[in-house]
Amino acid sequence: MNLDLLNDDVAALLRSGDHRYTTGRRRVVSALHGSDGPVTILDILQLEASLAQSSVYRNLAILEEVGAVTRIVTHDDHARFELTEALTDHHHHHLICTTCGSVSDFELAPDTELTLNQAFAQVSRLTDFTVDSHRLDLLGTCVSCA
Ligand SMILES: [Zn+2]
Ligand SMILES: [Zn+2]
Ligand SMILES: [Zn+2]
Numbered sequence: 001m002n003l004d005l006l007n008d009d010v011a012a013l014l015r016s017g018d019h020r021y022t023t024g025r026r027r028v029v030s031a032l033h034g035s036d037g038p039v040t041i042l043d044i045l046q047l048e049a050s051l052a053q054s055s056v057y058r059n060l061a062i063l064e065e066v067g068a069v070t071r072i073v074t075h076d077d078h079a080r081f082e083l084t085e086a087l088t089d090h091h092h093h094h095l096i097c098t099t100c101g102s103v104s105d106f107e108l109a110p111d112t113e114l115t116l117n118q119a120f121a122q123v124s125r126l127t128d129f130t131v132d133s134h135r136l137d138l139l140g141t142c143v144s145c146a
Pocket of ligand 3: 091092116136
């Protein structure tokens with residue numbers, strides 16, 4: 001994904017929430033854009049050494065609020081963050097290790113996604129709940145912890 005186009009999209013999301021796209025927020029987005037998979041706040045601080053931890057916390061919360069960042073909750077104290085699928089257009093799922101808290105991305109085959117979406121459409125009819133998207137993460141043990 002092109003960083004300039006991404007910055008335009010993030011700026012628009014922030015504007016709609018009445019927030020400015022500050023240098024600190026740009027650095028956080030740039031760290032998320034440059035990393036391969038979901039990252040912790042510590043990872044972001046390592047990638048962008050000029051940022052203070054308190055400002056990363058605050059900026060991630062605002063980016064999450066406007067729909068630019070997804071927080072992935074794990075079993076350890078360190079949530080992982082990534083750009084939302086609305087921005088990346090990359091629909092995927094997560095493998096969450098319940099021992100070390102590591103998170104990695106994986107994709108399902110298109111026909112599996114179709115089957116899931118059909119099942120969720122049925123849930124939608126039965127519950128009168130309008131389904132927009134789904135999140136599906138697998139919990140287990142990663143190869144380093146096995
Ligand atoms: Zn693990
Ligand atoms: Zn992901
Ligand atoms: Zn899916």
